[in-house]
Amino acid sequence: MMWDMLAFGPHARDGNWISNLPSVPTLDDVARSAGVSTATVSRCLNSPERVVEHTRKRVMAAVEQLGYTPNFGARVMAAKRTFTIGAIIPTMENAIFARGLQAFQEALHARGYTLLVASSAYQPKIEEEQIRSLVARGADGLLLIGHDRDPAVYEYLRARSIPVLSAWVYLPDCDQPTVGFDNRASMRALAQKVIDFGHRSIAMISGITEGNDRAAARLAGLRDALSDNGLDPGAVPVIETPYEIENGSVAFRTLMQGDTRPSVVMCGNDVLAVGALRGAREIGLSVPDDVSITGFDDIELARIVEPQITTLHVPHREMGRRAAEALIDIVEKRNSGASIELQSSIQLRGSLRDLRV
Template sequence: MSSVRTVPTLDDVARKAGVSTATVSRCLNSPERVVERTRTKVMRAVEDLGYTPNFGAKVMAAKRTFTIGAIIPTMENAIFARGLQAFQEELHARGYTLLVSSTSYRPEIEAEQVRALVARGADGLLLIGYARHPDLYRYLRQREIPTLLAWAFLPGADQPCIGFDNRRSMQALANKVIAMGHRDIAMISGIVEGNDRAEGRRQGIIDALLENGMDPAAMPIIETPYDIDNGAEAFEQLLRGGTRPTVVMCGNDVLAAGAMRRARELGISVPDDISITGFDDIELARILTPSLTTVHVPHREMGRRAAAELVRMVEHESKGQPEQLDSSIMLRDSLKRIP
């Protein structure tokens, strides 16, 4: 059908320029090793033919790709988007290309994507959180793929990671909430199974309760996927059960936004009738009415540092330095002091 004008190869360029393939290759990869006159001749041929090197062949021969892969649970969440954007910008500045894929929070898809990226020659990998099957870690180690975990910091983890301590951060917020007089606390949590961040956040609240001599078992918890509508639904469900809590602490800002929306729909005033808190401090938090009390996480900073460290790992300048970032509590209007 279509004219089978085949894609030009190194060979075509060499022939057209009247030199060997080695010379063309050198022109492209280490121009200083070839004399001016030859180089311009070759470059002309490259232009004329519209030649672009075949990446697969290149990788196979050279064993380096200058590609970093990142695998995130979902692209829909602003948290990852932010950090990843910074990650990508930093990588680009260092001459690396970022390839992203997502897993919809499904471990088996993550494993698949890891293999896909490794097979495609990724020099290094960025993964979210530390909870995953040992086999996957074993695979990565065997392949000697530098891997950095982000969005989590587990003191003493054996994988290099960069992030913050989800548990401690949430504990700090819960302590604040308690200090403001709240005793009837409820929580809307993300799905904990296979998600160390969600798990850490839930534990953080429990830690705070214990610390203050309260009973964690008495706290109503609803576990639901991260999603606005789910937040709304969970909030309503929480209200149906027995005594109304004075505060609903949410596993992230998105859930909190859903809860606030439903509160409004039900004619319940935040924070006068009930307080609500979030986690992440995405832009949403400042836009909501009332503005959302939450835990601020330095996403961009994390993305940037992750890129720097991962490149160092790939270039064998570091074995992976764990790095803990600070989170901070953003007190805003959605949380009210109880008399």
């Protein structure tokens, strides 16, 4: 276990009375100034209805006048709550997470919570470290992406009674709550559509599946569809590569160099699909005339390129918002935290050719 996070380093106690001059007012100062006890001031702030009107007015005036702001640490210590929620996402560089996180943050804010953010770069080890770090920072609850991780992590969180919510996946049978969609079924549906369009020679550019259950589920979904249609799921050329445009381009060109060119390249997300599209242009192939391309996520990019990319629309903003609400509900013990399923939907666009016509 890493103890770095425990170390706050050597601290010079601020014993310098000079720097204390612009001292921040405390509850005590407010109490004295308003001529009441600290308890009353605290109640004015936390449960105003328990303080009679004229007292409250006097107190609030003192608060205002002194420019009082509660001390965070003291409050956390006494109340055992930080009203802070932690989120660990793979990266904010992918618009899908950036937008989900934006919606998540907005929803948290609406309910008086603040967001603590960390990123894992898709690396389980980094993610674990970040989980510890956010927990140590007092997060009241945690949002994680995907659900497949070391059981010890869940053990650790349970021991500390920190609620966790897994987003971007929907696992009804899981003992942890999830908010998301069925990656596997979604990809299966898209692949089915591709097959319906007459494609038989399918290749895939997948994200790295190791340690990424969404990527793995999408690949599995493609294999499901192939099996469903009597095609050999083992025969699909698959290249796994990190979600970067350039990688999509490289992978695409590699796939196209094989003996049997696929008629369609299905990508693990839109970023790879955009890369594939670029790769096609680079080697002079026309999409969708020479080869079709599909994506996943439906980020802005997918509709900006030419041709637009056929992809699966994922309601990322709604996912972020619902995740925030569900997580807060659990933190505040309003419910036990059932999973919420969101629907993805196929967006047929120019990058996929219908071979039947």
